[in-house]
Amino acid sequence: MSEILVVDDEKSIQESLTLILAEQGHLIDTAGDGLDAMALLAEKKYDLVLTDLRMPRMDGMELLKTIRLQWGVETPVILISAYATEATVTEALNQGARDLVIKPFDIKTIRESVQYVLDRSPRAADEEDEKHRRTRIKERKLDYAIKKKLFEFSALAELGTKVSRNTSIEKIGATILHMVQQVIKADRAFLVIYNLRLEGYQYRGNYRKGQESNVALTPADEFTLEWLERHRRVLLVPDLKADDDFQDCCEPGSLLAVPFVRLSQVRGALILYREGEGQPFDHDAQQFLSLLGSMTTTAIESADLYHQLQNYFKGTIRALIGTLEAKDAFTYAHSVRVAEYAVMIGKELRLDAVDLRRLEYLALLHDIGKIAVPENILRQKIKLSRWEQQILDTHVIMSENIVHELDFLPGGGSIVRAHHERFDGTGQPDGLRGEAIPLFARIITVVNHFDMLTADYPGQPTLDPARAMETMIREASHAFDPELLKLFVHAYSGRSLRSNQAGNV
Numbered sequence: 133m134s135e136i137l138v139v140d141d142e143k144s145i146q147e148s149l150t151l152i153l154a155e156q157g158h159l160i161d162t163a164g165d166g167l168d169a170m171a172l173l174a175e176k177k178y179d180l181v182l183t184d185l186r187m188p189r190m191d192g193m194e195l196l197k198t199i200r201l202q203w204g205v206e207t208p209v210i211l212i213s214a215y216a217t218e219a220t221v222t223e224a225l226n227q228g229a230r231d232l233v234i235k236p237f238d239i240k241t242i243r244e245s246v247q248y249v250l251d252r253s254p255r256a257a258d259e260e261d262e263k264h265r266r267t268r269i270k271e272r273k274l275d276y277a278i279k280k281k282l283f284e285f286s287a288l289a290e291l292g293t294k295v296s297r298n299t300s301i302e303k304i305g306a307t308i309l310h311m312v313q314q315v316i317k318a319d320r321a322f323l324v325i326y327n328l329r330l331e332g333y334q335y336r337g338n339y340r341k342g343q344e345s346n347v348a349l350t351p352a353d354e355f356t357l358e359w360l361e362r363h364r365r366v367l368l369v370p371d372l373k374a375d376d377d378f379q380d381c382c383e384p385g386s387l388l389a390v391p392f393v394r395l396s397q398v399r400g401a402l403i404l405y406r407e408g409e410g411q412p413f414d415h416d417a418q419q420f421l422s423l424l425g426s427m428t429t430t431a432i433e434s435a436d437l438y439h440q441l442q443n444y445f446k447g448t449i450r451a452l453i454g455t456l457e458a459k460d461a462f463t464y465a466h467s468v469r470v471a472e473y474a475v476m477i478g479k480e481l482r483l484d485a486v487d488l489r490r491l492e493y494l495a496l497l498h499d500i501g502k503i504a505v506p507e508n509i510l511r512q513k514i515k516l517s518r519w520e521q522q523i524l525d526t527h528v529i530m531s532e533n534i535v536h537e538l539d540f541l542p543g544g545g546s547i548v549r550a551h552h553e554r555f556d557g558t559g560q561p562d563g564l565r566g567e568a569i570p571l572f573a574r575i576i577t578v579v580n581h582f583d584m585l586t587a588d589y590p591g592q593p594t595l596d597p598a599r600a601m602e603t604m605i606r607e608a609s610h611a612f613d614p615e616l617l618k619l620f621v622h623a624y625s626g627r628s629l630r631s632n633q634a635g636n637v
């Protein structure tokens with residue numbers, strides 16, 4: 133059992149190291165920085181000190197130097213760092229660190245390193261041991277380089293998957309901003325994506341020390357954005373105060389920035405800062421950001437294209453239901469309400485944005501086939517004759533034929549065809565039963581019926597929503613999918629409650 137002092141300004145690291153080492157039977161004390169550590173060291177002799185490199189007040193290298201001065205090699209020190217540059221390795225070697233562990237570390241590495249150091253009595257350190265120490269610390273750098281590349285690669289792959297699934301510029305921006313900080317440790321990160329006409333921004337995010345921040349654009353941000361606009365390439369400034377262009381507008385530190393260039397226009401940019409004298413951004417980080425910039429630009433392009441296509445689809449649907457409006461205003465208004473109600477069930481089912489939109493479009497178009505039904509039948513207020521009813525019933529086939537032609541709604545034909553099927557198999561036109569009826573058709577059936585009962589439909593008394601719900605719940609197992617009806621009742625009552633509350637304000 134050994135007495136170990138853990139020094140780190142991050143509470144979570146202190147806790148995890150304590151847990152890992154206490155399990156090995158060691159006794160652990162913790163300190164938040166070099167000065168706190170010195171106070172503890174003055175009172176007690178430790179077998180080993182594990183210290184982070186970057187800390188406020190007194191950093192790890194300073195602590196190592198002070199320990200060497202006061203206690204010589206009696207108190208061995210393991211340095212922990214998020215970086216393994218040539219300079220860190222050389223200084224760790226020169227100052228006599230027994231080992232260097234690179235963050236993020238794993239349990240095995242920490243335990244093995246601690247055991248390695250404790251097994252060797254500091255006083256017995258001979259030439260052979262010194263050779264080991266030097267090789268070990270140098271190897272850490274190599275391990276780190278491999279680990280870092282792997283980490284960057286997997287972060288890029290994960291980011292690629294996440295952003296390619298996203299069609300929203302806001303979500304793309306937020307995902308990139310959040311993830312970039314895990315790979316490239318920055319004190320501040322700022323990301324902007326301009327809207328298509330470049331008149332304003334569509335997304336703007338600001339992070340400071342890993343937390344979302346409301347800091348407005350700084351003069352340094354403005355200057356960097358202008359620079360990126362002019363040069364359209366990645367910018368790395370390792371020392372802002374030594375750079376002729378940046379020294380007047382920036383605080384000390386280093387800066388790394390990438391523009392998102394699409395069709396020779398800058399659509400946005402990502403700017404990262406490391407403050408103070410710490411580790412500046414390096415060439416590796418620059419390469420990573422360059423790749424990230426290309427990936428973001430592609431994601432923005434896809435999102436733009438997706439939205440253009442959606443606008444085209446919406447235009448097509450508007451044109452189609454516009455013809456219905458011209459012929460039969462009631463069916464048009466009914467379709468708009470049915471779409472709104474269907475989306476309410478879709479949200480209860482937590483459908484994703486793409487499915488929600490598809491459901492909305494199909495609900496809008498479910499009765500489009502009525503453009504082929506004679507107006508006198510559509511507007512007739514008395515009960516239809518058998519022959520007239522047969523003609524009206526054909527509208528689902530006509531809806532299917534029209535929707536089938538719309539490439540952007542694949543499989544939509546069979547859904548609109550089934551919107552008059554009944555859950556017990558007694559519906560039209562195929563007598564489908566239960567879950568053999570497509571889900572979206574079952575949703576449309578519920579809300580279609582609700583609207584028929586509550587709207588001013590020709591030849592039928594109008595019910596208030598509560599009565600309509602009661603009637604539908606009674607018929608549930610025959611006509612509708614009872615689960616979907618429950619979801620609709622829940623969503624509709626929530627909506628009424630909200631609108632009542634809004635009315636009372």
Ligand SMILES: [Fe+2]
Pocket residue numbers: 498499527551552
């Ligand atoms: Fe219908």
